[in-house]
Amino acid sequence: MPTIPTIALNDGTDFPELGLGTYNLRGDDGVSAIVAAISSGYRLLDTAVNYENEREVGEAVRRAGDEFGVTRDELLVTTKIPGRHHGYDAAFASAEASLAALGLARIDLHLIHWPNPSVDKYVETWQAMIALREAGLVGSIGVSNFTEAMLTRLIGETGVTPAVNQVELHPYFPQGALREFHRAHGIRTESWSPLARRSELLTEQAVNDAAAAHGVSATQVVLRWHVQLGSTPIPKSATPERQVENADVFGFELSDDEVASISGLERGRLWDGDPNTHEEM
Numbered sequence: 001m002p003t004i005p006t007i008a009l010n011d012g013t014d015f016p017e018l019g020l021g022t023y024n025l026r027g028d029d030g031v032s033a034i035v036a037a038i039s040s041g042y043r044l045l046d047t048a049v050n051y052e053n054e055r056e057v058g059e060a061v062r063r064a065g066d067e068f069g070v071t072r073d074e075l076l077v078t079t080k081i082p083g084r085h086h087g088y089d090a091a092f093a094s095a096e097a098s099l100a101a102l103g104l105a106r107i108d109l110h111l112i113h114w115p116n117p118s119v120d121k122y123v124e125t126w127q128a129m130i131a132l133r134e135a136g137l138v139g140s141i142g143v144s145n146f147t148e149a150m151l152t153r154l155i156g157e158t159g160v161t162p163a164v165n166q167v168e169l170h171p172y173f174p175q176g177a178l179r180e181f182h183r184a185h186g187i188r189t190e191s192w193s194p195l196a197r198r199s200e201l202l203t204e205q206a207v208n209d210a211a212a213a214h215g216v217s218a219t220q221v222v223l224r225w226h227v228q229l230g231s232t233p234i235p236k237s238a239t240p241e242r243q244v245e246n247a248d249v250f251g252f253e254l255s256d257d258e259v260a261s262i263s264g265l266e267r268g269r270l271w272d273g274d275p276n277t278h279e280e281m
């Protein structure tokens, strides 16, 4: 079983350098897929209220404990506050509802899912998350889909820097400027859709040249590229064999030239996800 290394967040938490996305993993098959990932060494699980599978994630955590002896404290469960729960009281209620759905006593990493700037309540929501952390209901607090300007405002108005910003990031959209801002402020970057949802990315020459050079798969090259950029990818797979393949990226290293040519695939966002305009409730 490969060990996924960890890196310290700005609050001291040991955070895995790779985790499991769980979007669309639902029902008994979803629970089994998440349990399989935990048995293969995954320790970071990514869900959200809007994925409607917090129950399944919590169930998988309990089953992994019963079946494999992976303790609750070894796992980091992420969930996210949806747009319709922005605001101080609503964010508190959202956390309590997530804890009930998960069947857990603590959310390890709680994120604001989208900033929804037209609603203009993300600062108030952040104040609630600071209080949730102080109350011990939440371990680490962070955001998702925040721009540099939004992060600057959040930090300026509350004095509390998010531990994580989870954003769209893959070789077609490497987010160079935002990653640099994160680095300067001690914010860990997390990559959503790290495989660009298995688009033609896996057939790109730059990716396949590196795969041939290192004797690994195209998927492994892409995930290793995230690791070397200093971002935690959270690939989703329902398939245990692919989960194992995806986690096995800590035994080889891409050269600087390989990283640069993969980053050279940049062409912009793949989906309509500009946080200044895209809003989700």
Ligand SMILES: NC(=O)c1ccc[n+]([C@@H]2O[C@H](COP(=O)([O-])OP(=O)(O)OC[C@H]3O[C@@H](n4cnc5c(N)ncnc54)[C@H](OP(=O)(O)O)[C@@H]3O)[C@@H](O)[C@H]2O)c1
Binding pocket: 020, 021, 022, 023, 024, 046, 047, 113, 144, 145, 166, 167, 191, 192, 193, 194, 195, 196, 197, 198, 219, 234, 235, 236, 237, 238, 239, 242, 243, 245, 246
């Ligand atoms: N914060 C946000 O706004 C946000 C937005 C989107 C996503 N997310 C999070 O990010 C996670 C990952 O993103 P994603 O699910 O959109 O896309 P992704 O992880 O880039 O790609 C998932 C797709 O790739 C396939 N795949 C996985 N490993 C593979 C392999 N080794 N070989 C071939 N195909 C492989 C999966 O198929 P199988 O399952 O059939 O293996 C699935 O179709 C989500 O699950 C969610 O947790 C967050």
